[in-house]
Amino acid sequence: MSWQRLILRVNLTTQNCHVEPLNMEWAQQYLGQRGLGSKYLLEEMNPAADALSAENKLIFATGPLTGTMASTGGRYSVITKGALTGAIACSNSGGKFGAELKLAGYDLLIIEGQSSRPVYLSIENEKVELCDASHLWGKTVWDTEVLLSAVDPQLKIASIGPAGENLCRFACVVNDRHRAAGRSGVGAVMGSKKLKAIAVRGTRGLHCNDNSHACNEIFQSINIRLTKRQGYRRNGTLAMMDITNSFGSLPTRNNQQVQFERASEINVEAMQTRNRNGHTNLVTNAACFACTIGCGRICKIDPAHFSIKDKTQYHGASGGLEYETAYALGAACGVADIDAATYAGFLCNEYGMDPISLGGTIAAAMEMYETGILSDTDTAGIKLEFGSAEALCEITELTAKGKGFGQQIAMGSKLLTKKYGCPELSMSVKGQEFAAYDGRSMQGMGLAYATSNRGACHLRADPYGHDFKSTGTGGKAEVVKTSQDEVAFIDSTGLCLFTGGSGWSISDYCELVNTVCEGVWNEQRVFETGERIWNLERQFNLQAGLSKKDDTLPGRILEEPAKSGVGRGLVNKLGEMLPEYYRLRGWDQDGRPLQETLKRLGL
């Protein structure tokens, strides 16, 4: 069946690699990927340990559907204690790396300890080797992929760039050039272990089901249900820009506004139409392993644009703006220059940084600069003004390379604003910067941010439909709790969350999981498994020292009414929603799971 039933464990301190059986009892309880990886993390490490210490573990986890021909079945997650947040981190990526790891024969790869010198992990099925990476240290993700691919062009590679090596708090792990396990600083953890890359080749195949013909028919019949909605393929996630801007939930200039008056310069139309030089940003769309949605954008920067005029290496096509990137490197910084945002996005992929946290931190720094908290001396002369595309590009380069004021940006907005005595300017939860939705017109999203186990996140719950229909607080706790559980399950399958927005329902996920996994997976078990995962993550955070005080939002969202849009005049009413949320979760009033809840979930 589609668990390979094997774990590859690599101890970087002893430089020892060995294979061990997967705990199948846990696989039945936590399924795979996010759930199973989190279970191993909590069982094996002290959550109070420093994220950048040898005690932290770094787990690459696939799901039972990773590597199958179920649409989008190529996902993997990186699970660790987050360098940005100090909370449990689970960062999900597509591309082809996850499927290759699974086809090499492993459900999970557990990295522990710390190497004394740079190394990379080479995996060719059962042949596993830690190799010297001194020639790769200091190289970008893109150069690392080129150098390792020279050995074998079929290798699939996940690596960190200089940002991860420099322990930038929001460094990510990048695979396949521009897919990333982006959030919470998982790349900094990898950098602290001096693990530069994982290069994998897998040809051991996958035994999905005893009846392979029936299995293929099931995959095909379910995959075709995703063809009903073509929005992601046609427009990418950037389609959200016009929606949130019209609604009044597009965080602008560090959440000072909720609508960006120049959003039309960084939206789908701007990406798809020719500029005055006759250049079009969008080249084509792209899909990850087995994906039939194809939301990815492949883009080119106008060669005449100031950012790349003398840098021919950026004249080719590469991973372009998603909605989150366009928000963070656009509206959040007041920048209405699609090529500048694309360039900053390219640098994030090349050097290994999370664009959401980068943009959120630059936005905080811009507000600090405009209010006089930061001076030209602090920024070494960079005019960090909202709307400055030049400043955005320059500070992104410095952050990527760990130079100048970029070293301060690399701390993330929480530590940066704390250092300068203005913590209220960090638009973050648990140290992680907001995604592209303002929690005043979208009350449910505010609750989702506040309660997300990995810090502010738009992918840990699904309150979108409810929020766009109602700005009140009624029903939000229920929607957020239920969708958190659903998402936790989907994140554990090896599939992409966007299948849910493209036509699949719970019954489709059940049918797919039943096709490849032992046991009976029905709707009740989906939600119970998701709830178990959510509570397990909560236990990790409580043991790490987080508590109810961390389930909150910045004062700006709780006290400053939105100035425009559907939610004008509103603040987020977290105080109304949180007690109900805790009650629905079966937690006490301090946000601790009750004994009966833990017992019911087998925790």
Add this chain to the structure above:
Amino acid sequence: MKVCIKLLGELRQYLPECGKFNQCKLNIPTGSTLQKILSQLKVPDDQDFIVLLNGDLMQKQEYASIIPGSGDEIIIFSPIKGG
């Protein structure tokens, strides 16, 4: 009279031929309800969508009684998930 229609995201496929990219000026008889205007746009009945009239969120039960004025802006979108 004319109203400004914006069809966002995947709904832009239902934009009338007179439109450009995702918006158009639509000629409608004076006194047309929101319901009537929506039916003119041919967005399928089973498509879940949200309507903003001049920036205000409209509730479904209001569609049959609200009468937009000349020059009003009607934004229609389907609730997608971001990423």
